[in-house]
Amino acid sequence: MGRRISAYGLTFSLPMLIWQLLFFVFPLVFLIALSFWTVRNFRMQPDFDTVNWTTMYGRAIFWQAYGTTLALAAGAAVLTSLLAFPVAYAISFKLSDRARRWAIMLMVIPFFTSYLVRIYSWQVFLSDAGIINVMLGWIGLGPYGLLNTPGATLLGFVTLAFPLVVLLQLFSLIFIDRTLIEAAHNMRCGRLRTVFAVVIPSARVGLVIAALFAFILSFGDFVSPIYLGGGDPTTLSILITDTTKSGQQWPRAAVIALTMIVTLMAVAFLSIRFAYRGRK
Amino acid sequence: MSTENPANRNPVVNGALKLYVVLAYLFVFAPILASFVFSFNADRFPSIPLGGFSTEWYRAVASDPLVWEGLRNTLLVGVVVSVISTVLGFGAAYTDYRYNFLGKQIYLALALLPPTIPVVIMGLAMLAFLSRVNLSGDALAVIIAHVVICSPFAMAVIRLRLSQMDPSLEPAAWNLGASEWAAMRHVVIPFCRPAILGALFVTMAVSFDEFAIAWFVSGLNETLPVKVLGFLQGQVSPRINAIGSFVFVTTMTLLILAQLLLGRPDATKKENAS
Amino acid sequence: MTQDPLVSFEGVAKRFGTYTAVQKMDLDIRQGEFLALMGSSGCGKTTTLRMLAGLEAPSEGIIRLSGKPINDLPSWSRDTPMVWQSLALFPFLSVIENVEFALKMRGMGRAERRARAEQWLDRMQIAEFADRNISQLSGGQRQRVALARSLVVEPQILLLDEPLSALDAALKVRMQSVLKQLQRETGITFVYVTHSQSEAFSMADRVVIMSRGRIEQIGTPQEIYRTPRTRFVADFLGSSNIFPGTLQADAQGRAAIATDSGTFLLDGQHGAAGQAASLTVLDTRMQVHEQRPAPGVNAVEARMIGEEFTGATATLYFETPRGQEIRVQKSHEDLADLSVAMGRSFHLSWSPADSHLVHE
Amino acid sequence: MTQDPLVSFEGVAKRFGTYTAVQKMDLDIRQGEFLALMGSSGCGKTTTLRMLAGLEAPSEGIIRLSGKPINDLPSWSRDTPMVWQSLALFPFLSVIENVEFALKMRGMGRAERRARAEQWLDRMQIAEFADRNISQLSGGQRQRVALARSLVVEPQILLLDEPLSALDAALKVRMQSVLKQLQRETGITFVYVTHSQSEAFSMADRVVIMSRGRIEQIGTPQEIYRTPRTRFVADFLGSSNIFPGTLQADAQGRAAIATDSGTFLLDGQHGAAGQAASLTVLDTRMQVHEQRPAPGVNAVEARMIGEEFTGATATLYFETPRGQEIRVQKSHEDLADLSVAMGRSFHLSWSPADSHLVHE
Amino acid sequence: APTELTMLAWYGHAEPDMVAEFEAANNVKFVPKYYTGGDNMLGLISQSPPGTFDVILSDAEYVQQLNAAGYIEPLDPADYAFDEFFPEFQKFPGHWDGDTLYSVITRFGFLGVAYNTDALTEAEASTYDVFWDPRLTAKVGHFDWHLPNLGQMSLLNGNPSPYDIDEAAWEAVKEKTLTLRPQVGGFFDYGGTFSSLDNGQMLAFAGIGDWITGTLERSGAKVRSVIPEQGGLQWTESFSIGKGSAKADLARAWIQYVTSAQGQAKSAQMAAYPALIPNQKGWEVLNAENPAEAKRQGMVDGPGSAIDLIRTGRIQYRQLPVQQSLEDWNDFWSDYKGA
């Protein structure tokens, strides 16, 4: 087994390789090429000009959007992780097997509901005359401006990432060796302290990966910043759309997209390194 | 754990945790349930108090030929995507399971990376590329793009199943006189059947709800989720809720079917045998 | 032996749902003894240990430590450190951090606990690995870390749940003597759960044999090996052949037992005639003959059905015409004179003095 | 024994990358014999078997089956069925479909293959389970299905890779006799890989002991047990005490060996004086005395460091002042006269006739 | 089977209320692709093979871009009933290149101040300065496109030709615009504009007009648009035939139909969003069919009518910047959003 790849082996290996080369790698490579093209008379032309890079990197708004997006995505990763952890913890450790199966089933459902629909639905909750403000009104509070705020954008990101983060955390918590927790109790480590001394270190890889996914999803999302954030502040995904509004400036959009990809790869690399730090 | 020593348990803490879990699920389900409710609300712009009960939006959706066409596209794309993704995913999973070769890490990266690229970027890159090779603008383009992001899911599901397969099962078949192809047909595929079905359903569900990439590359042949995006961007109509509820029910049905097929009690029992 | 017990179980039972894992158990564990808990899988050994450590709550009864009931004490308020079969070392901590853990939980200062931990690493001869990752240690080294981690608080009692079962044979023997010596030197009470008869018998002062949640017999290794009290114990030790039957007197009025395979003489052991009982004979005490042996010994004819070679000794398996299996253990020297062959019939004999009687 | 071998390995080597799993092996397997392959983990047993089954290609050398080289034959064109340690039964097929599998692959018609399969199920006494799922069978029943599945093609040779290692002790012994009997009745050549000395020694006609990809010794069980040819074999069997030393003549000119623990007499075995060699003594052949034994026997003083209780016999562990470990195996009866206690010094002796010499 | 005719348009133009009659009469079936912004439309065309779209609807600014990029066919002016159009629309700038016609105007509308009638009176809303009203802090919405918004700012700064301004005036526009930033509650696409006006999230909006508020009004929302004292902007929608269309004849027939008096009346009342129409005869038909809507939109003869507003100079065309590049405007818009 596993020596050389035969005709038989190639039959199975090649289709995926060819498909992803043609339709995944080439598009990404093309995106790189595109970033050096120029636009004349509202038409893109093959070229090798660094003007798109220098223009985009020379604009304050680009770096500002970059910072905003980074901060919002990092915020979403942290916030979602913090909000999700007690849920994942309770499901793993405090529920019966039956209840746990149900909880997991229910947490899978959001993956199968349109994200757009859920975001649209949040608008109805958050608007000045929306469900939340009406309910606050009953107890004499508000109305508060909830919609079209960075907080609402974050809420959208949390909506997007929360179920996935809960599930990823859950799967790393469930597989923690229970005897480690018992061993800690057995050595005078109380409940809460065990969470920090044993549970979190044991599940570190899963927790970091979950946060990473929250980051990736939020970093590229354009739905929440527009429909809950009111397009303000500008995120990189909004800037991509904006850029194309000066007459087919797709090459500049490609610069933004490539910068996003490199950033994501760097973040992924660093967090995975951090997750496995000190592990064999 | 349910059998935990009560002396090690604090009912207040546990109660608070469980309450928090309930709240978290409320948070997750609030928008989903609200969209259900508003899909039956007579007002065009949903707000509270609710307007009258109405199935108008369902009627509007049902009588909109574009929605039907979108649905047809979605189903067509979904079915084709799930088949191709599962075939590709199976091949890649089997390659990873069976072979070791130089550059395997790169192969696996290619096979697994696409879902981590933000959809806007994927959509843009796809459109830019596919249009260069005259593939953009129809269902084929959506199929191509969706296979790129769906096949990793298929691969993951099937790879998981393969890792439960006794590594000597295939050699055992060879040893009993089955050629590689015969062993594939009589051993590997039967063993993976539940995962193959699961992969078909999962990839179909992913394709069924994908709008961002499809928006870029679908051109005239929009899929249903792209229509929803259109409704959201261009009209803001409770049809969104009606379609959303419909898509939700459909994908849930697929999911439950997949669950039933994957988790069939006798399938798991058989598994334990190996 | 009249001193107060360190631990006592008083009518302790443990139920999981409707399943009873431990039934009304009364057990005293003496200060400073090495007590082994044995029994077949699922008989409740681990559950017993876990109740003592506070990881399970008894459904009934009281557990006392030094006379005080501890039922309601949470796990982390008891000083009953445990060594797990899986060791349960913290993989995200270094060796010395593992050993320091319990001291840290007790709020001991950094310098002091480091010193204490180092002292125990020294004692367990693993000081050189202090800063290693757990994953970089061999099985035996991990075992020592687990011991150091539990012993560093210098407890009165140490609970061990099959601590050696993951080790290979040679290492197991070596760790056994480490453990035994440690127990002697520190005087700490050891409660040691094991599946292995050889482990229990060579290390323990007293052995508890459990079956289906009940204690079948408590005694020194010798007592248990030579005089199993119940049929279960004899079966469990596996070193005896067992003939179920009914007590009676033989023609000459001597005590005897009527079994499926014949009526056999006993040596001064009795009970009321007609009573059901089982005759047990250690497999090392059976002789194999090609000819029928002289009367005065108990004998039975049987067909050889298997042979197991174990280096120094061989175990022969026979079957009587009535389907009873009989095992005989012999040295190769003893067997050299016999032409053993599968399927052949032999005469098996034993002296009445080697007959032992057990009741159900 | 002069008949042509059924299988021969001629200078066969197998490398994985730079690692050599099997080194230039020459081995003849005779028609109809029961050959056991033994050796420590990773020594190349499975690799040898897999090369024969065509699951690995030799890096060097030729493998012949009935005289014809088979190196280039794919696995599925050889008739070398194998029984896996994991059994590798097809979980999605019923019992009878499993057994039919090989026949189906050979293109045999439905009716005929069903009949053949049923015949083998009968023979293995599992006919009643024909339509069951594999998961519904016990371990022993599965074992029989695996055997039937391989035997149904009525091969000349059957390869078995630790087929019993997953079974519990009692079942293992029972399956051993099933296997042995089957081999005798069918006359099929068995090549049997095992870790277990007792399995190899009680079943095989010849045993191959391997170490690090090389064959250390081939012989009957008796030959190997009594006269290990190399230090490795003696070590591996674990039943001998080994004293490395240098050959010399003693004061009286008798053959002797000078070791760290003293100079010991040999019994007619020799080599050139000054040559390095090791003395081995079976652990059952050593005596333990409280007093120094009379001269004429070899003796050494040692401190007792451990005791292992194994039912019929006990193994005592000693250490000489020079740090050599010595193992002695005795029945409990023999030990009854000794006051064994950890740490005490004893005299250990053995007769020159029980001394055996091995070279590295 | 009916012939398929592809249309690239804003949402609504190929809905049954608009096309059913034409489809039945010509055995045609429209296949629409709706876009949500001109750039989005351009992107789609540029990435699609020639001939993909038979009929293309676009705003005047984009007709220029479509033409420059060669995406549309020249038209024969004789084919269309320009003589029925108000003179202002007979040779509409941007639709012609010299004497060559590229696109036929079908609808237009005015952009002014959109406001919530509960929050502001018409008088208050009748100046762009109202956007700076403290009551509107964080309640002013922008339709997220630079041209209409910056054009309105330019009007406010008193530029008679808001898109043809020199550097100094451009700097002044930018400066003025930036002072509005603290008032802004968000930047919205079409859908977002709709919902935030409807649910009261935004109380005033820049860059839009009756095409949004009229739709909302029809479903009972308390919003209106007004042309402020500084004047309003005018948007247009016109039809072109896509380059390489294989069904140019049918496409032409459609354009003829929708620019005819009957088609125009239909267009004015389009279900998706209302608009003014350039065909004078169309006004007559509309007044006969639906006088209320004609009145609401100001398509009645006399002072204050839509055409009167144009003729009195209250309305300027929305167009591409003349002295600056489109990028300059767009880049400033991005900077403004990020400010």
Ligand SMILES: Nc1ncnc2c1ncn2[C@@H]1O[C@H](COP(=O)(O)OP(=O)(O)OP(=O)(O)O)[C@@H](O)[C@H]1O
């Ligand atoms: N948490 C639990 N829930 C339900 N049943 C349990 C639980 N823990 C143990 N049991 C059952 O209680 C019985 C005793 O278990 P215990 O672990 O004490 O056995 P043991 O003697 O340690 O066995 P082993 O030698 O296999 O470790 C078993 O039948 C087991 O299945």
Ligand SMILES: Nc1ncnc2c1ncn2[C@@H]1O[C@H](COP(=O)(O)OP(=O)(O)OP(=O)(O)O)[C@@H](O)[C@H]1O
């Ligand atoms: N496919 C492979 N690639 C690399 N090394 C291998 C491979 N298969 C076996 N080896 C190595 O070859 C050596 C011999 O392996 P083999 O499986 O034959 O040992 P074995 O004697 O059967 O051991 P065990 O008793 O543990 O089954 C081992 O060191 C093993 O790690």
Ligand SMILES: NCCCCNCCCN
């Ligand atoms: N549904 C789209 C409405 C199109 C209006 N076109 C003109 C837009 C002016 N900003």
Ligand SMILES: [Mg+2]
């Ligand atoms: Mg246990």
Ligand SMILES: [Mg+2]
């Ligand atoms: Mg092996």
